[in-house]
Structure formats: structure tokens, C-alpha cells
Amino acid sequence: PPGLGLRAVDLSDRAFWANPPEVKHAVLDLLRAEAPFAFFAEPEIPHLPVGPGYHAVTRYADVAAISSRPDLFSSAAGAVSIQDVPPELNEFFGSLISMDDPRHAKIRRIVAQAFTPRMMEGLVGSVQLVAEDVVARARRTAAEGDGTIDVVADLAAPIPLRVICDLMGVPEDDRAMVLQQSNVVLSGGDPELIEDEEYAVAAFLRAGELLAGLMTRMAVERRARPAEDLTTALVHAEVDGERLTDQEIASFFILLLVAGNETTRNAISQGVLALAEHPDQRDRWAADPGLTRTAVEEIVRWVSPVTWMRRTATRDVEVSGQAFPAGSKFLLFFAAANRDPAVFADPHRFDLARDPNPHVGFGSRGPHFCLGAHLARREIAVAFRTFADLLPDLEVTGPPSRLQSSFVNGLKRLPARLTG
């Protein structure tokens, strides 16, 4: 809004992130234009060390430059938290994304063997079946109740969770536990979901233990009896004669649950919201399935489900001519880079035909680029085509309720009804 003073803005305040997108983007626009490395104090979170503060990087070119130099900008102190990660959490939550080379390159080469585009292609049929089943259940929920559904719980959340469980080969009987515990991990510390922060850390650790326990059991079973799933591929994948340990497999599984679920869920739920807010675009896509490739990219750019990732300077560095001392923390605001007018014409226009669309929703150039981007694109494409075919009567009715998280751009609920 005009006259907004930058000094009044605190990106570390969770409540800020529950604002509507127009408000958040007005602030990010202002930062990008006037203070592209703005410095913020770290939020205080019990049990986590409060560090020196961080720079909010909001220009596309700077996000790209920092991502492309992992030797100068490390992920090891924690890529998904503002605070450095304490060792007890690192055991369960310290996979791939918070590693540097040479460890990162080695593990990434091992898991990439199991995560090939071909393996993902093989999944497309089953993603379709999952989406159709989820839609059928949502219709039953509406029919048995008052015609209303929650887009988040009934449509967006179950698709990625079931796809990952299918992919890993999680037994039917364990899926309720996986759903419950991954919700604990995924709650992102939202105070409404986890009111007591002391409890939150204990609940995180307990969820990590339960999920790791299941994965260790599955790894033992797959070594004895291989199956057609990612777990089997992971226990057998090798680089330089080295295999993943059970603990590495377990923490990778937890990373997949976190990285693959909430992100895709929020792309789908906020894609539904964006289409409801732009009926011309929705009608255009319904009439032209050929638009799907660019539409999926635009949804990811528009939503930017991961707001930022963190890097830490390994030595004294310079970015865009500005000097920063070793140890400086940088939050790479993908959400801001994705609306940078230097790269995207009319960046606040939702345009399903936008092409080229070099967004950084899945990360920028660099070794940490989203391993699941291929799968996520498929899931989003299949979800929206299935909604267009089977839920033409879907009508968003209520205001969304937003997650209070600076890290994940999330919806908790999005009320809708099926009128057919």
C-alpha cells in the first residue's frame, strides 16, 4: 500500500504470512525495489539458537547467483529453518536438502537412481487412478453432507500423500499413521495447529521416530523380498560401492513426505483458488487441454509453495557488488523472485499461457533443484485435468484460511461446494 514504511515490516513475524497474497507481494515488491538484501532479526523459537539475523534476498538475479554457488553459500547449517538445526532434530530431518558436497552429491546420485523420469512416467497411470478415487470420495462427502467440501482436506492433501505412499510401497495398515505423523511434521509450527511450542519439538521428534521406525522395517523387508517400489530401489542403489544406511533411508523418506506433500498440496489448493478468482483463465483451460504444460508452470510460479530456502556464507562474499561477512545468512525468497518485473512481464498477472516462464518455484540453478519436480508437475497436471473433467460444478465458496508460516505458502482450509 502507498506510504508503507519498510521499517514497519517484519518478515520474521509469522502473523505477517497469514495476510492475503496482495499484501505480502506489495511488501516483497517494495523490498525488491528498495532493499534487495534487507536485514531482519531472527524470530525467537524455544530450543532453537537465536542467531545474528538474516538477509531477505528478493531479486531474481541474486537468488539465481547465490543458488549457483554452493561452495560459497552452504546448506549444511540448515536450509529449511532460519535457525541453525540442533543435532537432535538433524538425525531425522537432516537429509539431502541440508547437506553440502561431497556428502550431498553422493546421496543425491544414489537417490536419483531411484527417482528417474522413467520411474515417474510409470506412475502417471496410478496418479490418474489416485486422482479419480479422491474426486469420487469428495463427491460422496458432499452428497452425504450438505453439498460442501474442503478443497484442502478432500482434494488437495490426499493426492500427493497417496502418491508418495504408493511410490514407497507403504503398507495399507500403516497409512493412517503416516498421514497423522506427517501432518505433525508438516504443520510448520503453525500456532493454531501446534499451540504449545515446547510440545511441538517433542511431537516433531516422536513423529520422526515413528516414521523412521516404519521405514527401517520396510527397508529390512525389501532387502529380503524386493518389490516394484522406490524403497526397493533405495535399498539397492549404490554409488562407488556405497549404499544408503537405514538411517539415511529413513531421513530421506521423511524429507520426501515433507518436500513432496505440503508443496504439491498447496500448489493444488491455491491453483483451485486462483482459477476461481480468474474465471476467464479457468474457462480457457477447460476449453483447451493443450494449455496444461504452461498452466502447470504458471500455477507453481503464482503460488510459489516454498517461500524461501536458506543459505549461509562460507567465507566473506560479494553479491551484486555488496560485501557480506562469512556466516551471513540469506533467505532466498523464491516467492519474490517469481514476481520480479526484470524477468516476468506483468508479474502480478495470472496467465496460464505464460511462455517462457523461467520461475524458481522448484529452486534455481544449483545442486538442490527439486528432485521431485517431474513428479509434482505430473500430479498437478493430472489433478487439474481430473477436476475439469469430473468436477465441473466445483465452486469455491468461502474465504481460505491461511497457514501462519513464513516458509510454506499454505492453506489450511478452502471451503467449496459441489452443485451438480
Ligand code: HEM
Ligand atoms: C527440493 C519445491 C514437489 C522432493 C526442493 C526445493 C524447492 C522445492 C524450492 C529446494 C530447491 C533449492 O534449494 O534450490 C517444490 C515444489 C513442489 C515440490 C514447489 C510441488 C509443487 C516435490 C515432490 C518431491 C520433492 C513431489 C518428491 C516426491 C524434493 C527433494 C528436494 C526438493 C528430495 C531436495 C533436493 C536436494 O536438496 O538435493 N523442492 N517441490 N519435491 N524437493 Fe521439491
